[in-house]
Amino acid sequence: MSRPEMLALHNIEPEFFGYQRKFVDYLRDPVETEALAAILPARISVYAKLMYNKIEGSLDACFPVCRELLESDRWQQLVKLFIKEHCCESPLYRDIPDEFINYLLNETPDMALPAFFSELAHFEWMELVLETAQNNPIAAKPAASDLLATIPVLNPVMHLLHYHYPVQTIMPSDENWTYWKEWETVNYKEESAHLIGLRDEQYGVHFIETNPATLRLIELLQDNFRTGEQAATQLALELRHSDHVQFLTFCRDILNNLKQQQIIVGTVHE
Numbered sequence: 001m002s003r004p005e006m007l008a009l010h011n012i013e014p015e016f017f018g019y020q021r022k023f024v025d026y027l028r029d030p031v032e033t034e035a036l037a038a039i040l041p042a043r044i045s046v047y048a049k050l051m052y053n054k055i056e057g058s059l060d061a062c063f064p065v066c067r068e069l070l071e072s073d074r075w076q077q078l079v080k081l082f083i084k085e086h087c088c089e090s091p092l093y094r095d096i097p098d099e100f101i102n103y104l105l106n107e108t109p110d111m112a113l114p115a116f117f118s119e120l121a122h123f124e125w126m127e128l129v130l131e132t133a134q135n136n137p138i139a140a141k142p143a144a145s146d147l148l149a150t151i152p153v154l155n156p157v158m159h160l161l162h163y164h165y166p167v168q169t170i171m172p173s174d175e176n177w178t179y180w181k182e183w184e185t186v187n188y189k190e191e192s193a194h195l196i197g198l199r200d201e202q203y204g205v206h207f208i209e210t211n212p213a214t215l216r217l218i219e220l221l222q223d224n225f226r227t228g229e230q231a232a233t234q235l236a237l238e239l240r241h242s243d244h245v246q247f248l249t250f251c252r253d254i255l256n257n258l259k260q261q262q263i264i265v266g267t268v269h270e
Contacts, residue, residue, distance in 0.1 A: 003083075028084045055083060055096055062097040063124045065171050066117065069181065072181035074111070081109045101125050114183035123167040123207075126159060126197050130205045131159045138204045147255035148248060150267040152221050157199040158263060160215050161207075167215050168207055200262045208261055213239065214254055218263065219233040228255050 056079045060067055067075045086103040088095075103109070104118040112259070114120075136156050144150045165188065170180050179186065194215050196208045213235065220231040232251035241247045258264045 052079070052083065053149075054093070055079065058093065058096040059100055062128050063100070063121055064122055066121050068172055069114065069117075069120070069170070069183075077111055078109060078113070081111060085109070097125055097128055112184070113178075115188055116167065116170070116180075116183075119163045119165055120167045120170055123161070123163065123195075126161065126207075130157060130159070130197055130199045131203075133199065135199075138266055141266055141268065143259045143264055145261065146228075146262065147267065148232065148252055150269055151224060151227050151267060152255060152258075152264045153224060153266040154218065154221060155198050155200075155263055155265050159197045160218060161193075161195040161197055162215075163193040163195070166191050166193045168193060168195060168209065193196050196261075196263060198261075198263060201265075206261075208263075214258075217251065217254060218258070222267070228252070 002232070010187060056076070059082075070078065075102060082100055082103050085107065086099060088099045089102075090099065101122055104121055138153060138156060143152070169176065171177065193210055194210050196210055196218070197205070197207070199205050216238065217231055217235050220226060220234055221228075226234070228251065229248065232248055235251065236247045255264065
């Protein structure tokens with residue numbers, strides 16, 4: 001057999017692969033591929049419905065506010081687009097919300113959505129991330145009384161979050177819920193939100209509103225090699241604050257608050 005003949009034979013797609021593709025195409029979009037049902041197993045429509053219900057159930061549980069915001073018809077449309085358009089990298093049921101966030105942030109669903117929708121979904125998803133994060137042991141002593149003189153150790157289950165909209169207030173119980181529900185007619189102005197998401201030692205998840213300076217101070221401590229004073233000094237340089245003594249007092253108060261909020265969970269000495 002000549003080389004061209006071998007290559008041609010190699011490029012022939014096995015019939016089973018074509019069947020698999022039709023099977024998956026139907027599961028992704030049973031409406032547009034309805035004709036395929038005739039060449040697929042008799043109960044394929046039942047299987048497609050079960051798969052949809054399983055995925056929608058996972059997303060309903062993780063994104064209840066997003067679902068309430070869009071209401072049932074639009075939410076179901078978005079779930080169907082996700083199933084149709086997104087190629088999941090993980091086969092695990094637990095990872096469906098992760099894949100949905102990847103879809104919202106990196107692809108463009110072919111439907112109208114609020115400008116703040118992907119950030120709201122990310123905020124809801126962060127609760128799941130914090131709840132399920134591995135609890136790695138901390139090699140540190142209990143937090144010292146002088147956090148400037150020691151190296152603060154941060155909560156290992158923590159995320160620093162920056163949003164363009166106040167997603168932490170967008171919920172049915174908030175007095176402005178009706179305002180956010182009118183997303184089709186309202187031109188929302190961006191309003192930055194700076195949050196710290198963490199899990200405490202009782203496994204409770206919390207989101208704490210803060211400010212850019214505090215977030216930057218925490219970032220400077222994340223490498224676990226700066227004392228509180230060294231981090232504060234660096235922050236003063238970045239903010240061009242000339243009164244060093246006053247700024248250290250300011251940062252001492254911040255560090256003590258972070259300790260009370262279980263953001264700082266221990267210290268080590270140089």
